[in-house]
Amino acid sequence: MIDDDELKTITRTLHSGHDMLPFITGLHPASTMQFRRLPSEMQALLESSPDYQAPDPGRGPVWLQIASGGDAAELVVYRARGSGTLYVMAPDPGR
16 A cells, blocks of 8 residues: 555554554554544545644644534544545554
8 A cells, every 4th residue: 555654654653652542532552553544424524624624644643623512532633645545543453
C-alpha cells in the first residue's frame, strides 16, 4: 500500500509519545492502536460538521472531538501525504 511506510512512522511516534489514545468514547493502550482507513460514513459525518477542517496531508495526526447533547467522541485522524487518504487511529482487532 502506498501509505504503509508513512503510517508506520506516524504510528511509532504516537506509540512512543502516548500511553493511551482515544477512539470514540474510550481510551485504549497506545500499543494496541493502529491506523485504519476512515470509513466513508464516518468521513461524511465529520465533513458535515460546520466547524470541521480537513487535516493537511502529512501534517501530523489531529485530535478531533465531536459533541452533541450529552454525548462526546474523540478521534485521532491523519491524512496521508502519499495518497491524501484519511485514516483513524483505532483498536487493532488482532491484539
